[in-house]
Amino acid sequence: MAHFAYYSEENYLKALYKLEQKGTRKLTNAALSKMLDLNPATVLEMVRKLEARELVSLLPDRSIQLTNTGRQKALVIIRKHRLWEVFLVDKLHYNWNEVHELAEQLEHIESADLVDRLETFLGFPAFDPHGDPIPDKEGHLKVLQSIPVTDCTPGKNYLVQHFAETSDAFLDYLQQVQVKPGIRLQVNGINAFDRSFNVSVGKRNMVISEKVAANILVLPEGANQ
Amino acid sequence: MAHFAYYSEENYLKALYKLEQKGTRKLTNAALSKMLDLNPATVLEMVRKLEARELVSLLPDRSIQLTNTGRQKALVIIRKHRLWEVFLVDKLHYNWNEVHELAEQLEHIESADLVDRLETFLGFPAFDPHGDPIPDKEGHLKVLQSIPVTDCTPGKNYLVQHFAETSDAFLDYLQQVQVKPGIRLQVNGINAFDRSFNVSVGKRNMVISEKVAANILVLPEGANQ
DNA sequence: ATCATTTATTTGGTATCCCAAATAAATGAT
DNA sequence: ATCATTTATTTGGGATACCAAATAAATGAT
CATH class of the missing domain: 2.30.30.90 (Ferrous iron transport protein A (FeoA))
Structure with missing residues (x-):
């Protein structure tokens, strides 16, 4: 268990996914820096590491694109985030607007099945307290026709x-x-x-x-x- | 929210507290290095930082002593660790022997009241799944005459x-x-x-x-x- | 007291993740 | 097309937290 579990990597992937979802067609260094509130130099450095890890591709026009692996990783983190939010609201009776910061921390807990157990414990919620859908075990956010x-x-x-x-x-x-x-x-x-x-x-x-x-x-x- | 929340500091304090509890009269660099499985040079460096933060004192005979502040911080971490263990066993149905690693991660989640809420949610357990007592909100491990x-x-x-x-x-x-x-x-x-x-x-x-x-x-x- | 062993410390590195400031390249407005 | 602005990139640092290897100091056994 490396003392340092790529805490940052997860935040970058999540931010990129969010930008992607927002419909931003061209994911730029500037946009990412702004979203993460980090220096562009920092972001560039990190994005290059992510590219080496094959989590993003840097296109010829210097836009950043999540690879499938990267996107799936992002979804797994979002799954964790949202399930923890449900836990905080439903079980610990936090208000839905108080849980974001805490979930930001909890989403980085690494475990093969902790979150799956949490999901079971919570009764397989489909949405987090903000109404956002919770990706499944494999990181698929199936837009279910339910x-x-x-x-x-x-x-x-x-x-x-x-x-x-x-x-x-x-x-x-x-x-x-x-x-x-x-x-x-x-x-x-x-x-x-x-x-x-x-x-x-x-x-x-x-x-x-x-x-x-x-x-x-x-x-x-x-x-x- | 500093990206890095003195994750290590907490581990050092916890290790020192455990050594103290084990009855080790003289807390040495060597003992701490062994317990944390870290290089003595690393430990020395860190212990000096802890001294600057007034969490430990370095005595003339070069033994390391927790200050009251340091000991209390250790107890707060132990409280978190043990409450999370109870959660994992009682609510997520882990076996008592599977929860240590996870609790090692969860204990570092920082929040003013998350663990207090967790304690309420769990019904104010007195002991963790291993039978160790859980310190109270203030970090006091009162040896209650219950x-x-x-x-x-x-x-x-x-x-x-x-x-x-x-x-x-x-x-x-x-x-x-x-x-x-x-x-x-x-x-x-x-x-x-x-x-x-x-x-x-x-x-x-x-x-x-x-x-x-x-x-x-x-x-x-x-x-x- | 001496010598070997153990412990403490110093020194020079590494990795991750961050910054500010300078420079280069691209974009956009006229 | 030119100039200003916005982006991207490079360069040189900083903090945390770790290591291996060398040296110094203390301890212990005879």
């Missing part, structure tokens, strides 16, 4: 995929009514009065509030993946 | 201090029966047949198993702290 139960077509079969809300209260509720990822769900009807939903979950029929329905995300059964 | 309920004198009043076991199952049980730190407890009698305990907790009477009794640690009411 929809809230509120958008389901009555009579059609769905599979519960994940949950938009991950508070203790909601997770307790879900456990109580035995709703968890993978279970079959069908909307039978909506009560016009309070907009509550009559649903079949597994083999049981139950009524859930609109709020609950909005936070259960499902996938049409048979959808690819 | 005793298990199994050692209580029947009829005498006690206050629940903390718990030896911190598994989910046990904590769930405690919450169910509303036993938490600070509540008054009295042993009314012991059932000879199964060694279960008749106790008063707060205003209620209940029966707890010997196993539960052994894991509830109490302080005689009125004991000085």
Whole structure:
């Protein structure tokens, strides 16, 4: 365990990914320096190291491009960051706006499976407290075609995929009514009065509030993946 | 937020504290080098920095001594380490022997209150999964005179201090029966047949198993702290 | 007290990651 | 196209934290 675990590398990759996502077509040294609040000389030096590690490519027009490996590494860090944020908010009751700095530190903890266990412990949240999606184990941010139960077509079969809300209260509720990822769900009807939903979950029929329905995300059964 | 948060300093202080606890009377450069598995030259250099920071004193006989500040800092780190270990074992279901390396990383997360929140979340465990006591918020490792309920004198009043076991199952049980730190407890009698305990907790009477009794640690009411 | 061994210290390096200031190259506005 | 501005790059440093090898000092065994 090298005393120094490329803490910086991870920050550079994350920043590059964020710039990429923001739609910046040409990732420049200047943009990266500004984002990381570092001297351009520092950034250039580091970017060259990243190139040697095959995490970025330096194109002929001197723009910086994440390689697939680099992008995947970035996504793994973002996964860690977001899962830790969920932990801080849901379990340690931080406010969603207080957790960023802490997650910045926690995301660098290196372990083969700590974050996977954390994910299980948290109930496989799909989104972090800011509503950003959490990449999966392999670092894929599949833009899942999951929809809230509120958008389901009555009579059609769905599979519960994940949950938009991950508070203790909601997770307790879900456990109580035995709703968890993978279970079959069908909307039978909506009560016009309070907009509550009559649903079949597994083999049981139950009524859930609109709020609950909005936070259960499902996938049409048979959808690819 | 300096990019580098004296990660090493904390390791040195912790190592010195451990040597101190082991009863080593003279903390030498050699002993510290061996414990940290670092070159003596490195250690000497670092120890001098620690002296400049007033965390250790270098005595005339060249032995190294933690200052009060240094010792307290060490205890704060040990507190963090042990609380994270409890988290990893109780919540993420690691085996007690798998958590050390991870806790070595997590203990360096710096935050004014993260670990205090973690402590609350974990139910104020008194010991880490290895059975070592967890220092309090101020870094005091008060050798508390708390005793298990199994050692209580029947009829005498006690206050629940903390718990030896911190598994989910046990904590769930405690919450169910509303036993938490600070509540008054009295042993009314012991059932000879199964060694279960008749106790008063707060205003209620209940029966707890010997196993539960052994894991509830109490302080005689009125004991000085 | 002497000699060998152990411990402490000095010296000259290394790696990571950062900076300021100078220079070179590219870009953009007229 | 020219000049000013913005970028990129080079150069020379700095801090932290580590090492190996040489030297000095202390310790211990006889």
